[in-house]
Amino acid sequence: MSDPEPRPNGDSGAVATSLKDVAARAGVSIKTVSNVLNDRPHISAGTRERVQQAVTELDYRPNPAAKLLKNARTGIIALAVPDIELPYFAELAAAVQRAAERIGRTVLLDQTGGDPEKELMAAKGFRAHLIDGLILSPLALQPEQLRECASSRPTVLLGERFYDAAVDHIAIDNITAGRQAVQHLLSRGFRRIAMIGEDDFYRGPVALRKQGYLEALTAAGIEPDPVLMRPAGHFRRFDGMRAMDELLAAGTPFDAVFAFNDTLALGAMRSLADHGLRVPEDLAVVGFDDIEEGRYSTPRLTTVSPDKTGIAELALERLAGRLSGDLTAEPGFVPAAHRLEVRESSGG
Amino acid sequence: MSDPEPRPNGDSGAVATSLKDVAARAGVSIKTVSNVLNDRPHISAGTRERVQQAVTELDYRPNPAAKLLKNARTGIIALAVPDIELPYFAELAAAVQRAAERIGRTVLLDQTGGDPEKELMAAKGFRAHLIDGLILSPLALQPEQLRECASSRPTVLLGERFYDAAVDHIAIDNITAGRQAVQHLLSRGFRRIAMIGEDDFYRGPVALRKQGYLEALTAAGIEPDPVLMRPAGHFRRFDGMRAMDELLAAGTPFDAVFAFNDTLALGAMRSLADHGLRVPEDLAVVGFDDIEEGRYSTPRLTTVSPDKTGIAELALERLAGRLSGDLTAEPGFVPAAHRLEVRESSGG
Numbered sequence: 001m002s003d004p005e006p007r008p009n010g011d012s013g014a015v016a017t018s019l020k021d022v023a024a025r026a027g028v029s030i031k032t033v034s035n036v037l038n039d040r041p042h043i044s045a046g047t048r049e050r051v052q053q054a055v056t057e058l059d060y061r062p063n064p065a066a067k068l069l070k071n072a073r074t075g076i077i078a079l080a081v082p083d084i085e086l087p088y089f090a091e092l093a094a095a096v097q098r099a100a101e102r103i104g105r106t107v108l109l110d111q112t113g114g115d116p117e118k119e120l121m122a123a124k125g126f127r128a129h130l131i132d133g134l135i136l137s138p139l140a141l142q143p144e145q146l147r148e149c150a151s152s153r154p155t156v157l158l159g160e161r162f163y164d165a166a167v168d169h170i171a172i173d174n175i176t177a178g179r180q181a182v183q184h185l186l187s188r189g190f191r192r193i194a195m196i197g198e199d200d201f202y203r204g205p206v207a208l209r210k211q212g213y214l215e216a217l218t219a220a221g222i223e224p225d226p227v228l229m230r231p232a233g234h235f236r237r238f239d240g241m242r243a244m245d246e247l248l249a250a251g252t253p254f255d256a257v258f259a260f261n262d263t264l265a266l267g268a269m270r271s272l273a274d275h276g277l278r279v280p281e282d283l284a285v286v287g288f289d290d291i292e293e294g295r296y297s298t299p300r301l302t303t304v305s306p307d308k309t310g311i312a313e314l315a316l317e318r319l320a321g322r323l324s325g326d327l328t329a330e331p332g333f334v335p336a337a338h339r340l341e342v343r344e345s346s347g348g
Numbered sequence: 349m350s351d352p353e354p355r356p357n358g359d360s361g362a363v364a365t366s367l368k369d370v371a372a373r374a375g376v377s378i379k380t381v382s383n384v385l386n387d388r389p390h391i392s393a394g395t396r397e398r399v400q401q402a403v404t405e406l407d408y409r410p411n412p413a414a415k416l417l418k419n420a421r422t423g424i425i426a427l428a429v430p431d432i433e434l435p436y437f438a439e440l441a442a443a444v445q446r447a448a449e450r451i452g453r454t455v456l457l458d459q460t461g462g463d464p465e466k467e468l469m470a471a472k473g474f475r476a477h478l479i480d481g482l483i484l485s486p487l488a489l490q491p492e493q494l495r496e497c498a499s500s501r502p503t504v505l506l507g508e509r510f511y512d513a514a515v516d517h518i519a520i521d522n523i524t525a526g527r528q529a530v531q532h533l534l535s536r537g538f539r540r541i542a543m544i545g546e547d548d549f550y551r552g553p554v555a556l557r558k559q560g561y562l563e564a565l566t567a568a569g570i571e572p573d574p575v576l577m578r579p580a581g582h583f584r585r586f587d588g589m590r591a592m593d594e595l596l597a598a599g600t601p602f603d604a605v606f607a608f609n610d611t612l613a614l615g616a617m618r619s620l621a622d623h624g625l626r627v628p629e630d631l632a633v634v635g636f637d638d639i640e641e642g643r644y645s646t647p648r649l650t651t652v653s654p655d656k657t658g659i660a661e662l663a664l665e666r667l668a669g670r671l672s673g674d675l676t677a678e679p680g681f682v683p684a685a686h687r688l689e690v691r692e693s694s695g696g
Contacts, residue, residue, distance in 0.1 A: 052469070053465075056468065056469050056472055059472060074478065076456075076478070083442070084432070084438050084441055084442050084445070085438055085439055085442045085640070087433075087435065087438070090432050090433055090435070090438040091433055093432055093457070094431070094432050094433045094459065097432070097457075097459050106456070106458070107457065108424075108454070108456050108457070109441075109445075109455065109456070109457040110454070111442065111445050120404065121400075121404055124404055124407065130422065130424070130478065236640075237640060237641075237643075237644040238644075241644065266641075266644055267644055269646065270644040270645075270646060273646045292433070292584075292585060293585075293614075293641055295585075296585040296586075296589065296614055296615055296618040297618075297645065297646075298617065298618060298621045298645075298646050
């Protein structure tokens with residue numbers, strides 16, 4: 001491939017900045033400038049930075065059409081998450097962006113709202129000509145749909161486990177994590193453990209957390225009580241507050257609650273405060289996600305902490321490997337780490 | 349402009365889907381399909397949706413190079429904010445995305461970290477050929493730099509007030525908002541009002557909030573006390589917690605605090621809980637931003653609430669007007685609304 005041709009910067013009649021100018025300013029060869037602009041691997045961070053600074057200072061813009069004709073790479077990775085207002089996804093997006101930046105890529109952020117239509121559009125790539133690869137955190141899409149979409153371009157799925165699909169997908173072990181959260185509560189002497197986040201519709205991480213919850217109770221000889229398993233709408237603070245209101249109104253006694261994400265747990269704690277109940281003295285609370293908010297809430301929230309930085313880095317590594325062709329292994333499952341963070345809300 | 353040419357979908361040897369196929373599936377003219385694909389205005393939401401569905405179902409992909417050669421529009425708006433992990437920016441980004449979606453545009457999200465270099469890169473558009481316009485929330489850039497950058501492409505600034513710059517910029521009245529927050533505390537009988545968010549370096553909204561704070565105190569005949577004005581690092585929860593630790597350690601008595609954003613306020617409340625102090629009985633707290641977290645914290649947080657949805661809609665409207673050429677007014681300041689939300693942390 002030859003280098004992109006220089007062109008005048010806009011219609012201002014300014015003299016065109018050439019690749020040669022950029023190379024001279026950065027103190028590197030024209031070939032190196034081209035390598036940086038085309039996001040080729042194996043360029044040192046220092047060199048990349050010097051070239052990018054020269055590009056900025058000289059306001060150099062390669063001819064986009066020529067660039068696209070000659071090189072399908074845009075340097076853009078799409079990240080599609082259900083809802084950026086859920087702190088877990090904001091923190092994950094920030095981690096993905098940091099990881100992408102380290103390898104000179106930009107992140108195009110899409111919100112799907114967990115809407116199957118929008119997820120399908122993200123997965124199929126309505127703006128497919130603009131992105132090199134996709135990181136998708138699906139809520140609603142079925143495995144068959146995902147498999148089909150992922151075949152058309154490098155795709156990494158987050159947060160689900162489709163053991164039967166030949167797609168790169170990264171997830172923590174949600175069953176084990178759910179079980180550990182409940183075992184922790186059992187070890188502190190809590191026996192009547194409610195659950196917020198019931199979700200019969202989607203086959204996702206939430207269903208696996210519930211499986212862990214049921215396994216831990218059963219292993220402890222405790223019969224799970226359907227009255228203590230509550231749905232959670234959109235998994236936001238309001239949904240957690242309402243679910244706790246309902247649990248308290250139901251009149252069935254319980255002494256702890258495992259909420260399937262932290263915003264639900266924080267909403268549930270708000271409801272408990274409104275009812276004059278103390279956490280953990282009257283009721284213990286455990287969440288899931290380890291969002292920063294739960295480290296500063298009163299009380300601080302015990303939670304399952306997925307390794308968000310690790311997940312982001314694995315996803316980018318996987319995509320980069322597919323794009324460069326260096327990664328030739330069959331697409332499949334890549335496990336990510338998690339740990340239980342014990343804080344004040346379950347007794348500290 | 350003529351319509352983009354169809355091309356085979358990838359290298360699979362599949363028969364190419366043409367514009368004609370899409371038009372037939374959507375039940376509209378070829379011209380209408382072209383209008384939708386090129387993000388032209390004045391297309392009904394229903395028509396847009398039908399065409400996009402047909403595009404998705406038929407997996408139609410216009411020749412990207414031909415499209416770029418013939419039409420500079422990509423349908424992508426870049427949004428550059430300092431930190432997506434700060435909930436204010438996550439909520440703002442979500443509002444921008446909702447507003448963009450309504451007019452058929454995608455948002456490319458950039459994080460600058462408030463780093464002048466990265467802000468300049470975002471403003472100058474390192475990937476300028478991929479975006480139609482820019483919404484930038486600057487922390488560090490100087491007015492001269494912003495003015496220069498904004499001249500090269502439609503740009504809307506958020507959150508600052510550069511009265512002297514001929515750039516479209518949207519902001520609430522931070523001086524008035526700061527004054528109102530402190531006047532509210534004064535009206536509840538608090539007299540020794542500390543402040544978290546001192547920032548001498550950047551000339552931004554934070555400096556204006558401080559101006560409002562000083563004006564309110566002075567108008568009430570209270571001498572501002574430098575010991576009670578604390579810096580706040582990156583405006584995250586940790587910074588608020590540390591600033592409150594320092595205020596308490598300083599030994600100068602105070603009965604209320606105005607934090608210049610909600611995450612600072614929530615961190616400060618965490619510090620107060622750690623010191624066994626009650627909010628608002630021992631100390632009142634007022635924040636700024638009205639992030640969702642403060643509506644569910646214990647206690648609920650009194651805060652200045654900027655109209656985030658209004659800001660997002662104004663920004664998109666402004667960009668769309670510049671892109672279509674319908675908006676011919678000189679670039680300049682567009683005011684956004686705010687209101688004070690009084691909740692438990694200042695006495696309810």
